[in-house]
Amino acid sequence: MTNQIETPLYERFAAKFEIASLQSGNEHLRALRQEAFDIFRSTGFPSVKNEEWRFTNTLPYLKEAYDLEVVTSELSKEAFDQTAKLIAAHLDEVQHSIKGEQKGAYRLVTVNGRINNDLSVLPDAKDLKILSFLDAEHEPAFEQHFGAIATVKDNAFTALNTALYTDGLYLEAPKNKALDRPLHIVNVILADSAVFLQPRHLIVVAAGASLEIIETVITDKTTNPVFVNGVTEIAVAENAHFHHYDIQTGREGIRLVHRTEATQAAGSNYSNYTFTLPGADFVRNNLSLHLNAAGLESHLYGLYLTAGSQLVDNHTEVHHKFPHGESNQLYKGVLLDKSKAVFNGKIYVYQDAQKTNAFQQSNNILFSEKATVNAKPQLEIFADDVKCSHGTTIGQINKEALFYLQSRGISAQSAKKMMVNAFAFDVTEKVKIPALRTYLEQLIAAEMSKHEEA
Amino acid sequence: MLSIKNLHAGVEEKEILKGLNLEVKAGEVHAIMGPNGAGKSSLASVLSGRQNYEVTEGSISLDGKDLLDMSPEDRAREGVFLAFQYPIEIPGVSNINFLKTAMNEIRKYKGLEAMTAKEFLALSKEKQKLVEFDAKLVNRSLNEGFSGGEKKRNEIFQLAMLEPKLSILDETDSGLDIDALRIVSRGVNKLRSKDNAFIIITHYQRLLDYIVPDFVHVLSDGKIVKTGGKELALELEERGYDWIKEETVS
Numbered sequence: 001m002t003n004q005i006e007t008p009l010y011e012r013f014a015a016k017f018e019i020a021s022l023q024s025g026n027e028h029l030r031a032l033r034q035e036a037f038d039i040f041r042s043t044g045f046p047s048v049k050n051e052e053w054r055f056t057n058t059l060p061y062l063k064e065a066y067d068l069e070v071v072t073s074e075l076s077k078e079a080f081d082q083t084a085k086l087i088a089a090h091l092d093e094v095q096h097s098i099k100g101e102q103k104g105a106y107r108l109v110t111v112n113g114r115i116n117n118d119l120s121v122l123p124d125a126k127d128l129k130i131l132s133f134l135d136a137e138h139e140p141a142f143e144q145h146f147g148a149i150a151t152v153k154d155n156a157f158t159a160l161n162t163a164l165y166t167d168g169l170y171l172e173a174p175k176n177k178a179l180d181r182p183l184h185i186v187n188v189i190l191a192d193s194a195v196f197l198q199p200r201h202l203i204v205v206a207a208g209a210s211l212e213i214i215e216t217v218i219t220d221k222t223t224n225p226v227f228v229n230g231v232t233e234i235a236v237a238e239n240a241h242f243h244h245y246d247i248q249t250g251r252e253g254i255r256l257v258h259r260t261e262a263t264q265a266a267g268s269n270y271s272n273y274t275f276t277l278p279g280a281d282f283v284r285n286n287l288s289l290h291l292n293a294a295g296l297e298s299h300l301y302g303l304y305l306t307a308g309s310q311l312v313d314n315h316t317e318v319h320h321k322f323p324h325g326e327s328n329q330l331y332k333g334v335l336l337d338k339s340k341a342v343f344n345g346k347i348y349v350y351q352d353a354q355k356t357n358a359f360q361q362s363n364n365i366l367f368s369e370k371a372t373v374n375a376k377p378q379l380e381i382f383a384d385d386v387k388c389s390h391g392t393t394i395g396q397i398n399k400e401a402l403f404y405l406q407s408r409g410i411s412a413q414s415a416k417k418m419m420v421n422a423f424a425f426d427v428t429e430k431v432k433i434p435a436l437r438t439y440l441e442q443l444i445a446a447e448m449s450k451h452e453e454a
Numbered sequence: 455m456l457s458i459k460n461l462h463a464g465v466e467e468k469e470i471l472k473g474l475n476l477e478v479k480a481g482e483v484h485a486i487m488g489p490n491g492a493g494k495s496s497l498a499s500v501l502s503g504r505q506n507y508e509v510t511e512g513s514i515s516l517d518g519k520d521l522l523d524m525s526p527e528d529r530a531r532e533g534v535f536l537a538f539q540y541p542i543e544i545p546g547v548s549n550i551n552f553l554k555t556a557m558n559e560i561r562k563y564k565g566l567e568a569m570t571a572k573e574f575l576a577l578s579k580e581k582q583k584l585v586e587f588d589a590k591l592v593n594r595s596l597n598e599g600f601s602g603g604e605k606k607r608n609e610i611f612q613l614a615m616l617e618p619k620l621s622i623l624d625e626t627d628s629g630l631d632i633d634a635l636r637i638v639s640r641g642v643n644k645l646r647s648k649d650n651a652f653i654i655i656t657h658y659q660r661l662l663d664y665i666v667p668d669f670v671h672v673l674s675d676g677k678i679v680k681t682g683g684k685e686l687a688l689e690l691e692e693r694g695y696d697w698i699k700e701e702t703v704s
């Protein structure tokens with residue numbers, strides 16, 4: 001393949017797979033992983049010649065001599081203490097805005113992708129089943145869904161994850177169950193050296209169940225390179241509801257490629273809220289939804305606030321396959337410094353998907369002349385009785401509005417913050433958990449203050 | 455209070471204000487009238503510090519302080535308030551939060567404590583009443599979807615809240631219905647004191663029946679070309695501006 005990037009990393013994964021495939025027990029899984037690895041082997045990591053990666057060159061992030069074997073099942077005493085301390089500080093910060101406001105959330109802690117029960121506060125298993133991914137292989141829903149949702153074809157990173165994932169989460173919301181409060185997943189990243197992590201998750205929301213998940217990230221204080229190639233498969237059954245909040249913060253050295261792929265059944269609602277903030281060097285989100293029945297809805301809300309030389313790339317795909325589906329997509333970007341953002345939103349309306357309502361909007365403001373954004377809607381419509389609309393804007397901050405606020409005594413800096421919050425408002429107002437919304441607004445304001453020159 | 459001397463200012467090479475002089479003392483109300491494009495709004499912009507205007511000559515001082523040296527926000531904190539001819543809509547910024555931020559930033563500048571939520575609310579209620587500003591509008595996004603008249607009234611509501619030293623009203627009367635005009639004028643009259651001053655830019659003598667000015671100036675082609683008492687406004691209403699232009703030429 002001419003598109004292939006040759007990296008030592010590629011060779012090392014090949015060698016690793018040889019060993020791993022010998023160890024794998026389950027026949028079905030072994031076949032799946034073999035197939036996935038064959039795909040990765042033939043395509044390699046994507047280069048910018050690959051249309052899907054045109055504006056996002058991953059090569060600079062794949063050069064490190066990453067440790068591929070970092071996930072251990074037991075944390076050392078030091079690592080445990082360090083993690084506990086980080087979590088305490090993090091929760092303080094998150095809950096500062098929650099104070100007195102609501103009953104809080106359950107807490108599920110993962111360290112480098114692996115569950116840590118000692119640091120977690122979990123709901124009753126009859127309300128939500130939580131297992132480590134490796135322990136879930138014999139769950140019926142696992143057997144049904146694992147590898148059947150995420151698309152490995154033409155997705156080298158997903159193929160690589162499928163072949164060589166380390167561990168992750170298996171969550172199953174039982175039929176007609178609803179937790180009394182959200183589940184807060186705290187993903188802790190610890191890296192003593194350069195590491196490559198491949199978490200793999202499966203979330204099953206059974207018929208009539210509803211689930212609210214908030215994901216946040218905690219990192220150590222080093223700048224050691226960490227590449228996280230994660231995949232989350234989601235199955236939302238009939239009349240089930242899943243509100244999925246992903247708050248992506250990070251630090252220098254972190255590179256994140258994540259694929260979230262969901263299938264939805266009739267009457268279901270999957271809502272994804274992805275907030276990406278400054279910190280990580282590079283983030284690529286692939287969010288792909290399959291509307292596999294008639295009469296259901298999907299919401300995709302995204303906000304990226306980028307800074308420094310950060311690169312944040314959001315690729316979304318919505319597959320309308322049956323009639324009367326509704327998808328609603330709103331992504332907003334605020335770009336500071338010399339950061340770069342990419343938005344690519346694909347909507348497919350299949351021939352049978354009459355009476356589809358598909359809406360997509362992407363708005364961006366550049367705060368700096370050195371920042372760039374590439375935003376592209378991509379609609380492919382094969383049904384004739386549908387309502388689809390899309391719009392993309394890229395602009396600067398409104399100077400007239402800024403002057404108006406200043407003319408009332410508000411400093412230029414606060415005025416900018418107000419305007420960024422106002423710009424983000426269409427997205428933040430969609431957040432259904434008031435405390436989380438406050439937290440996000442504070443995160444945005446804090447980041448804006450850090451970048452005073454913006 | 456305000457002293458403008460030989461002010462020359464323009465936008466991108468184009469000179470708009472061409473040697474303007476104006477003295478406003480505390481307690482006074484000055485009306486500025488003049489033909490379209492004369493530079494009235496430009497004067498207001500220069501006073502409030504709009505960025506795209508460049509001052510090439512002259513000076514502006516407020517109670518002895520050089521205004522031209524200050525950022526727009528510092529001018530506001532020193533007590534300059536402009537009620538805009540065309541108030542902008544800012545979706546997503548709540549009217550009331552915006553005002554609270556403005557209020558507290560001004561207080562901080564003056565070394566005063568921030569207002570408590572309760573104090574602020576009480577003040578806001580009082581001032582809403584003063585200008586009969588609809589409570590529903592207070593909580594909406596700043597000017598978003600407001601009617602022309604509602605926007606103007608919101609400007610005066612903000613003015614009432616911030617109690618500036620020097621208020622500049624740029625055509626606040628245009629777009630107001632007769633009742634609103636009366637209400638807004640009454641509000642302004644209540645706010646008048648021996649310590650503050652108003653510059654009222656208008657095309658219509660009618661407003662000046664309600665807010666009676668101490669001086670009426672005619673601004674034409676970037677300069678004040680005539681100054682008189684309130685009767686000058688009546689004369690302008692009758693005769694237009696041409697006779698003044700002729701007068702100044704001859």
Ligand SMILES: Nc1ncnc2c1ncn2[C@@H]1O[C@H](COP(=O)(O)OP(=O)(O)OP(=O)(O)O)[C@@H](O)[C@H]1O
Pocket residue numbers: 465468470488489490491492493494495496497506
């Ligand atoms: N940004 C700008 N660029 C170029 N010319 C400008 C700009 N702003 C104002 N002008 C010009 O300056 C002149 C004065 O404009 P200004 O708005 O001050 O007039 P005005 O006296 O307020 O008029 P009106 O009574 O119509 O409101 C006009 O000729 C106008 O076209």
Ligand SMILES: [Mg+2]
Pocket residue numbers: 494495496539624
């Ligand atoms: Mg004007």
